[in-house]
Amino acid sequence: MAQEVKVRAFFGNLYLSYQPLLKAGALLSVNGLVVMAGESKAVEGACKALSGCEEVDLPGRAAGPGFIDSHLHLTGLGLQLNTLDLRSVRSIAELRDKVRAFLQERNPPVLIARGWDHERMAERRFVTRFDVDDLVPDRPAVLVRICGHVGTLNTYAMRQLGIDRLRGSPDVVVDERGELTGVMREDVLLKALRALEPPPEQYMSYVADAARLLLSQGVTTVGFMNVPLRLLTGLLSEARRMMLRMRLYLDVGALGLLEGLGLEGGFGNEWVKVMGVKVFADGSLGARTALLSEPYEDAPGERGKQNLSVEELSNIMSRASRLGLDVAVHAIGDGALDVFLAARAASGADARVEHASVVRDDQLPRLRGVRVSVQPMFVIEDRGWLKGRLGARRLGLAYRFRSIVASGAIVGLSTDAPVEPTDPWLTVYAAVTRGQGEGCELAKVTPEERLTVPEALHLYTAGSAAVLKDPLIGSLTPGHLADVAVFSQDPLEVSEPADLRTIRNVATFVGGERAF
Ligand SMILES: [Zn+2]
Numbered sequence: 001m002a003q004e005v006k007v008r009a010f011f012g013n014l015y016l017s018y019q020p021l022l023k024a025g026a027l028l029s030v031n032g033l034v035v036m037a038g039e040s041k042a043v044e045g046a047c048k049a050l051s052g053c054e055e056v057d058l059p060g061r062a063a064g065p066g067f068i069d070s071h072l073h074l075t076g077l078g079l080q081l082n083t084l085d086l087r088s089v090r091s092i093a094e095l096r097d098k099v100r101a102f103l104q105e106r107n108p109p110v111l112i113a114r115g116w117d118h119e120r121m122a123e124r125r126f127v128t129r130f131d132v133d134d135l136v137p138d139r140p141a142v143l144v145r146i147c148g149h150v151g152t153l154n155t156y157a158m159r160q161l162g163i164d165r166l167r168g169s170p171d172v173v174v175d176e177r178g179e180l181t182g183v184m185r186e187d188v189l190l191k192a193l194r195a196l197e198p199p200p201e202q203y204m205s206y207v208a209d210a211a212r213l214l215l216s217q218g219v220t221t222v223g224f225m226n227v228p229l230r231l232l233t234g235l236l237s238e239a240r241r242m243m244l245r246m247r248l249y250l251d252v253g254a255l256g257l258l259e260g261l262g263l264e265g266g267f268g269n270e271w272v273k274v275m276g277v278k279v280f281a282d283g284s285l286g287a288r289t290a291l292l293s294e295p296y297e298d299a300p301g302e303r304g305k306q307n308l309s310v311e312e313l314s315n316i317m318s319r320a321s322r323l324g325l326d327v328a329v330h331a332i333g334d335g336a337l338d339v340f341l342a343a344r345a346a347s348g349a350d351a352r353v354e355h356a357s358v359v360r361d362d363q364l365p366r367l368r369g370v371r372v373s374v375q376p377m378f379v380i381e382d383r384g385w386l387k388g389r390l391g392a393r394r395l396g397l398a399y400r401f402r403s404i405v406a407s408g409a410i411v412g413l414s415t416d417a418p419v420e421p422t423d424p425w426l427t428v429y430a431a432v433t434r435g436q437g438e439g440c441e442l443a444k445v446t447p448e449e450r451l452t453v454p455e456a457l458h459l460y461t462a463g464s465a466a467v468l469k470d471p472l473i474g475s476l477t478p479g480h481l482a483d484v485a486v487f488s489q490d491p492l493e494v495s496e497p498a499d500l501r502t503i504r505n506v507a508t509f510v511g512g513e514r515a516f
Contacts, residue, residue, distance in 0.1 A: 006031055008482075008512050009047035011040050012058030013490060016476040017065070018458040028053075029482035032511030036478060060506040062490040064457065065476050066220025066483035067424040068464035070412035071328070071354055071373040074224045074246070075231065078206025080418040081213065082108060087115035087146065091122040092131050095143075099135050110196050111141035111154075118145070126173070127152045129182025140196050144189070151189045152182045161195055163188075204234045211244040215516045217423050218485030218505035221245035221473050223373065223414065223464070225278050225328065225354075229254050232274075239272035243515040245483070246272045247468045249328050252279040255319055265324035270472060270481065270511075276326030278354075279316055280307045282336035285357060285382065285389050291335035292358065297391030304333050313343035321349035326469070328373075332357045334397065341366050352467060355416075358390070358397050359404060368408035371467045374401055376413060376431035376456075377420035383440045395445050401431060402449045405459070412464030413456070424460060428491070429500040431456040437498055453491055453500070482512040 008029050016022040016037050026043035028036040036046055047053040084102040089095040095116060103111065118126055127143055133155050140157035144150070153163065158180065166172045166188060173183035184192055198206070214222065227235065227248045239246045248268075250258070255277050267274050283289025283305050288296050291304040308316075313329065320327045331340045332355045340353050341363065352371035357378065359367070379399050387395050405411050413431065415422050431451045436443035443450075451459070465474025472481050486507040494500055508516035 005052070006512060007047070007050050007053040008056055009043050009053055010056045010058055010063075010482075010484065010509070011043070012060070012486070013062045014058075014476065014484075015062065015064035015457075015492075017462060018454040019462065021454060022477065024476075027476055027482070029512040032482055032513070034476055034478050034480050034482050037476060058484070058486050058507065060486040060488055062492075063484050063486040064491075065461040065474055065480070066485045066508065066510065067218050067460050068221040068223075068412065068468065068474055069214070069219050069414050069417070069422065069424070070223040070464040070467045071225055071375070071414035072222055072417040072422070073226055073419075074207050074210045074222065075203060075226075075228060077213070077418045077422065078203070078208075078210035079112075081209045082106065082112070082206050084111065084113035085115055086113050086143065087117070089116055090120060092127065095121075095127065096131065096135060099132055099141075103136065109139060109202060110198060111136055111139065111143075112193075112196070113141070113143040114148075115146050116143060126150065126181070126183050128175075129154050129158065129180075142189075142192060142196055144193070149189070150183065150185050151193070153184060153192060154182060157192065157196060158182060161192055163192075200230050200234060203228070203231055204238060207231070207235070208238070208242050211242040212516075214244055214422055215508050215510070216505065218487070218508050218516075219244075219422065219424060220483040220485065220508065220510050220515070221247065221464075221468070221470070223247050223249065223275070223328075223412075223468055225249050226251055229257070236268065236272055243510045243513065245270065245473065245510065247275045247470065248273065249275055249278040249326070252277045252316060252327075255316065255325075258323060258325065259319065262323075274325075275468065276320050276328065277316070278328040279313070279330065281313060281329050281331040281339050282307055282333050285332060286385065288389065290333035290357065291331075291339070292333040292390075293335045293338065293360070294394075296389055297394070298388045303335060306335065306339065308339065310339055310342045310346065313339060314346040314349075317343055317347035317349035317351050320351075321347065327351040328354055330354045334358045334360050334363065337363055341370075344370070356404060357399060358394070359400050360397060364403055364407040367404060369410065371410045371412070371469075372404055373412050373414045373464075373467055374399070374404065375416050375420060376401065376427050376451075377415060379440055379442055380430050380435040380438050381420065383435055383438060383442070387441055395441065399434075399442060400446065400449050401451055405451075405455070410463065410466045411459050412467030413460040414464070424485075424505075425500055425503045428453065428456045428460065429497065431459075432500060433497045453494075453497075457491065482509060484509040
């Protein structure tokens with residue numbers, strides 16, 4: 001039987017690529033691949049000449065290649081979307097209203113809620129199981145306090161987990177009558193959360209929720225970090241149905257398994273592909289665990305945490321490289337970047353670096369040809385404490401997007417979601433303004449590191465594609481996949497950078513098919 005051929009002509013104000021800036025009035029796709037782009041008259045003529053060609057008038061004011069978020073966590077994002085947010089509640093009654101509404105709307109097999117803060121609630125006491133048992137009598141519920149160190153289980157969850165056995169532990173709170181209140185602390189809470197973790201089928205539906213959100217925002221491909229091994233089979237079979245392209249990075253612990261399978265060069269297709277593994281070279285600036293070459297300004301003597309020696313990291317890179325697999329290395333501090341660069345040189349492997357938040361001048365030339373994924377939203381989110389950690393002298397070494405690009409590095413943008421929100425226009429806004437409107441000191445100290453709108457859009461499409469080593473995405477010139485995001489405004493025509501945040505994604509096509 002002959003395979004069905006899908007021919008589509010798309011008409012609109014199209015950006016085929018941002019660097020070089022190429023525009024077209026229309027493009028023609030055959031089976032999801034762009035085969036022609038140019039004047040609408042010419043494409044219309046070609047469409048008329050081909051039988052079965054379908055004409056699509058794009059809504060919105062402009063369109064471009066779908067966004068590529070080169071580093072995020074789909075499971076974490078999906079979990080966040082399915083977690084009841086209690087940060088705004090100011091009383092037990094409000095909390096109960098939220099729980100009731102969430103159960104009605106979502107009907108989750110396990111109720112997971114986060115963010116209540118008794119300091120901001122009228123009752124000024126911890127939430128107990130007696131506050132929610134009548135609302136959630138038939139399934140486990142856990143309501144975690146804003147700090148993450150305290151949480152409340154309902155009676156159902158306590159029975160299921162056998163919490164009674166732990167009576168007497170300081171982490172299991174009882175009231176004045178000696179009755180268990182459902183309030184758990186620290187280890188007991190963490191174990192309970194792990195035990196209540198949804199089964200893989202449930203996680204797949206969370207991933208699907210995350211995929212839907214991303215597609216609604218014009219993101220068509222993601223670099224999916226720390227993929228849980230138990231989801232691998234599901235993802236390989238479901239990504240196409242979800243219509244989001246996924247490039248998978250497993251935890252480094254899976255490297256042995258991949259070696260055992262002997263699968264070379266990763267495996268998958270244009271929808272979903274195993275890229276390699278992800279490994280942590282250090283921690284975070286917020287927690288002062290990012291590895292700096294000199295001590296933290298606000299913690300003299302502390303330089304952060306080195307997770308791996310150069311030798312260990314270079315060994316991982318060599319093993320992955322022998323299988324044709326990629327290694328994504330989380331390196332936030334300049335000390336961790338030193339470890340990364342030394343390991344990369346020693347192994348000769350083409351590993352990529354995640355974050356590169358603090359970069360010294362002497363490191364810039366060594367970034368030539370290195371793939372780097374950066375998160376512009378960090379500029380705005382970290383503004384409250386960044387100077388405290390680094391001090392005035394080193395502040396200018398943070399988030400040097402333009403310098404990193406100028407060094408000859410291959411740069412892609414990302415959100416690290418659920419750490420930052422997934423809306424690409426927030427990230428573009430942050431890259432272009434450097435948080436000037438939010439009073440970020442970085443905007444004043446290093447205004448030269450701001451990107452232009454076309455530069456940011458280029459890095460978010462073609463740049464991210466190069467970080468993911470994917471020649472088929474990130475552009476709409478012929479030979480690329482017809483992944484198209486359609487915008488409410490023309491991003492190159494906005495008069496004020498602040499307006500970038502008001503751009504909405506109005507339609508998304510992946511492989512020429514409508515995905516939003
Ligand atoms: Zn991450």
